[in-house]
Amino acid sequence: MLLGDEEDKLGTKLSTVEPYTTMESSIYAIFTKAYVKAATSMNMTRVAAVAPFGLCFSSKGVRNSVLGPSVPEIDLILQSEMVKWRILGRNSMVKGSKAQEVMCLGLVDGGLEQSSSIVIGGLLLEDNLLEFDLETSMLRFSCSLLLKETTCSTLQIFKTCLCQLLMFS
Secondary structure: OOOOOOOOOEEEEEEEOOEEEEEHHHHHHHHHHHHHHOOOOOOOOEEOOOOOOOOOOEOOOEEEOOOOOOOOOOEEEEEEEOOEEEEEEEEEEEOOOOOOEEEEEEEEEEOOOOOOOOOOHHHHHOOEEEEEEOOEEEEEEEEHHHOOOOOOOOOOHHHHHHHHHHHHH
């Protein structure tokens, strides 16, 4: 639990078991409304959702790079506006079939009974270096390793120590 209330029912968890980030329904509704607004301003076209995702777009005309599709960036604000974790297209969008030309937001509605308000899943964690400092109870994180033209699978110094740990916890 990174942040939580006294009953540990709210807050944010990290999970390498969950493939996609899940949000409690009320948070998901607010988040997707803002995301649709940002996507519309980028001329993205919303299409029918593909399960388990609730928000999908046409991939026609969306530029791609090593950072993934050019879609609205997601900033996870941690302790203040100065401490944020920026999520780029490769860590937020899931590609549908090529024939369908669909991409879906890899954040899903976790329902009303979810034990934590947000569970950050594997897709958002992928190719981000996380350091858990148990002595100071701090979480440190890098920008996307893709910005440094590397990935967990090619990062030699921490390859077996940290990146593999993230995959199997």
